[in-house]
Amino acid sequence: MHDTSPPAPSDRDDEYTLWIVKYGTRTAMRHELFLNYGLYGEPDGSASMDYFFWIARNRLRTIVIDTGFSTEAGDIRGRTMLIHPREALAALGVDPRTAETVILTHAHYDHVGNNALFPTSALVIAQHEIDFWTGPLASKRQFAAFVDQTDIAGLIDAQQHGRLHAFRGSTSPAPGIEVLELGGHTPGMSVVSVQTNDGPALLASDTLHLYEQYEREMPFSGVTDLAAMYEAYSTIRTMLNGGITHLVSGHDPSTLSRFRASNRLPGLASTIGTTIEDHGSAPR
Numbered sequence: 001m002h003d004t005s006p007p008a009p010s011d012r013d014d015e016y017t018l019w020i021v022k023y024g025t026r027t028a029m030r031h032e033l034f035l036n037y038g039l040y041g042e043p044d045g046s047a048s049m050d051y052f053f054w055i056a057r058n059r060l061r062t063i064v065i066d067t068g069f070s071t072e073a074g075d076i077r078g079r080t081m082l083i084h085p086r087e088a089l090a091a092l093g094v095d096p097r098t099a100e101t102v103i104l105t106h107a108h109y110d111h112v113g114n115n116a117l118f119p120t121s122a123l124v125i126a127q128h129e130i131d132f133w134t135g136p137l138a139s140k141r142q143f144a145a146f147v148d149q150t151d152i153a154g155l156i157d158a159q160q161h162g163r164l165h166a167f168r169g170s171t172s173p174a175p176g177i178e179v180l181e182l183g184g185h186t187p188g189m190s191v192v193s194v195q196t197n198d199g200p201a202l203l204a205s206d207t208l209h210l211y212e213q214y215e216r217e218m219p220f221s222g223v224t225d226l227a228a229m230y231e232a233y234s235t236i237r238t239m240l241n242g243g244i245t246h247l248v249s250g251h252d253p254s255t256l257s258r259f260r261a262s263n264r265l266p267g268l269a270s271t272i273g274t275t276i277e278d279h280g281s282a283p284r
Contacts, residue, residue: 196273
């Protein structure tokens with residue numbers, strides 16, 4: 001368990017409060033979550049996955065990382081929406097119409113499903129992700145099950161209107177924010193490091209759905225490049241040895257309990273770091 005006492009506030013341009021917001025959940029079997037589960041010689045059993053999006057903000061800016069699944073996409077796939085991302089944003093005082101940047105770690109339905117809430121935001125995503133989901137392989141059943149065409153159309157529309165910022169390799173959309181393309185789960189799967197005054201945090205997103213997946217090197221069942229998925233684990237280990245303080249999974253049910261609980265959204269949000277906004281100054 002991480003120390004839950006908040007650090008002293010900061011007004012630095014490159015430090016943020018990081019919000020981890022849980023908006024959905026599902027119950028599955030272990031063989032559904034781990035690739036070729038029978039290879040491990042372990043009994044099957046029930047398992048849970050939670051669904052998150054993230055917010056990095058300070059007194060100068062608000063950056064949203066991923067936007068969750070839409071009500072329709074969740075219903076089709078039997079996912080439980082605990083709170084609509086729109087309502088969660090409102091509870092945390094975030095107006096999506098004024099969020100200057102939305103970082104999309106990849107284009108699966110549960111990470112880009114509410115982009116329409118952000119009509120003026122710059123959308124940051126890896127070029128490999130756009131190329132793949134608008135290419136000929138995207139229609140194959142094993143890939144198509146993870147995306148909604150309305151979401152992809154929304155990305156194309158943003159691109160046509162100059163709001164889509166596609167990058168290769170890495171990019172820094174704001175001071176203290178770094179986006180690194182790793183691939184594996186999807187061709188342009190990316191992680192996001194966020195500088196807080198409680199140390200740098202790594203939003204691993206779906207490079208590791210569950211901490212067990214990373215700790216035991218048990219790849220997730222949905223994968224486009226298995227070798228790249230294993231390499232992503234190694235890269236994350238290197239980043240942790242290089243100074244990353246907090247590792248945030250993409251779907252692990254234990255995630256919220258590892259960080260400081262938020263009283264603004266009880267039971268559905270935790271935070272890393274404290275900035276001046278938590279002491280009376282509202283972010284833009």
